[in-house]
Amino acid sequence: MPISRRGGAGPSLTLLRRLCSAVAVAGDEGQVRKIVLDELEPAATDVKVDALGNVLITRKGKGGRRLKVMVDAHMDEVGFMLVADSGDGLYEFATVGNLDARGIAGKPVVVGRKHTPGVVGAKAIHLMSADDLKRPIAMEALRIDLGPGGKAEVGDRGTFAPNFRRAGPSVMSKSLDDRLGVSILIELLKHAPANVDLLAAFTVQEEIGLRGAKVAASYFKPDLAIVVDATAAHDLPMQRDAENHFYNSKLGLGPAIYVSNGTAIDDPRLVRFLIETAARARIPCQVRQPGGGGTDAGAIQRALDGVPVVSVSVPHRYPHTAMSIARLEDWHNTYALLSTALRRITPDILRGRT
């Protein structure tokens, strides 16, 4: 018999659009922090914005034998910083985080907290030689163009211009990584279960080395942690009819539960628990293919004297580009799985064998 779901209607698309339309490049997460605080502060009793800018919210449960469960989603996104004024509205820039350099030229961007519009252009194809076209566009030749006389400050951050769009069963946007996770975490807090102490970390600087999560874990001292992120779906057709064995995750198959990645081996007890929960609640889920990449789990696992961790991600195509794609049903099912799991989790889970 399926477990009843008591987590509300699920995360809000309007909120996801707002989160994706904010600009929060690693190190400058203020715009997402503000949305998180606006959404949660009125009802929360224990809210802390720490020294790095993490938003740390404690929602205590009721009764005895409560697990302290940390849930984590990162607020920051990849982008760039203006590093030199080249004159007359043109700025040199450096990337922040592992931005896919193959998709920067020819894109609208915004810079600074007021989202000053600009473009990263490219020399016209008419002016390129055949040899030029065989080489990648040289990053050092690119500039952010705000228009003649346009002004910004060297040191300002920026990223691709907000471009959220609904496409049938999917959403397309910049920064789905990890606004999908942030929106899920907000909803989990709004419908926090009473059987656990829920410790929510909206972290900073994930994209440049999992730095926010490390101190967040030290603050919360949780019994275990669940990291909610977005993972690549490389589920595209292969050339010449070969089968795709290296898809990482696939759109439409539900939340991707990690077993291991470049930064952590997920706690086997928690992995088994999530898979079993999904099966019992009849929520589709998939196991993310083991391998590279990383989430905040890597930092949390080795914090303090060690924290059992597991990561769960919403699959999305074209990570770290101007426009990624995710399925709404995967996002909803990720929320449903976590909401259900939190309600049935008990301290016994950590007494099991790894």
Add this chain to the structure above:
Amino acid sequence: MTDILPFLKSLISVAGLSAYEDPVLQLIKKEWTPLVDEISISRLGSLHALKRGSGRGKHPTIMIATHMDAIGLMVTSIVEGVLHVGEIGGVDPRILPGTPVLVHGKRALPGVVAIPPLLALPEDKRSAPVGLRNLLVDVGLPPGSVEGVVRVGDLISFDTNAVELAGETLSGHSLDNRASVAALTVCLEELKRKEHSWDVWAVATAQEEETYGGGATSAFELHPDLAVAIDVTHAKAPGAENWQTMGLGKGPAIGWGANLHPFLHKRLQELAKKLEIPISVDLTPEHSGTDAYAMQVAREGIPSMLLSIPLRYMHTAVEVIAIKDVQRVGRLLAEFISGLEPDFMSTITWEEKDADK
């Protein structure tokens, strides 16, 4: 002077790829109808608008060509719900990944151009840049639900927004050549308030980006005495600062080269000086790459000219122009037309003749 910005923004908010210009043609037709005496559509889909000169009898005619078609992509195959694409007009594949697009199937589907994961690329294609053959367009639909909506041959247009940047500049797709359509509109507005003895054919041409098909056939059909193409030229931009590039917002560029008549060039230069409109000279040693190339050899040959609007990042989805340049081109052209004497054609001379005098 008319505020042309709202109209230009509307022009770059619709598709209208080569040979499929109808969405943009309808906007232009609506805007031009009150400004002209006759309006019709040619057999290849160019828009012909006639503004008659004053006075009785037969007037000499000038044709102004601004191509309205845009570059873009076309569906070449559909594999497991993702689209493979070819180009319409010249597109640098390296600027495409991450570009929002509209796929014009049975209904318009929003999509994005993407690079497949490395492992889904042939082994010899894994190092950048990824060519057009290996890029794809993803419309966010599961395999099986795309095939009923999209077929091979469907068009894909850029879907970036029109955005105003600093310095009264505008960014978006298809400013090549919708900026010139706007400039011709400014010219028609100006001519409403001016006397002109020549008949003016304002033409929004089709298919320039592929074949100059509209420019060639409209020049044949209308058989003008003079022809002027308005198009965009390269503005100085990061990495593009050679002799082929003009200052953005520094005024119209007047074409010079074999496709263009030197007498008309001289006349425009002198006029710009008189009007105190800054200009630069757009050198085209061989081929101007515009409708002027096609119009010059229509019928028995037509003295042709090229006026250009400097534009950054040509054939990307984030082209940039200065509104001021659009206004200046429109004004310069209106002054040129109203200054044409009824017997202007007989005054055209070649320099050799001048030298003999």
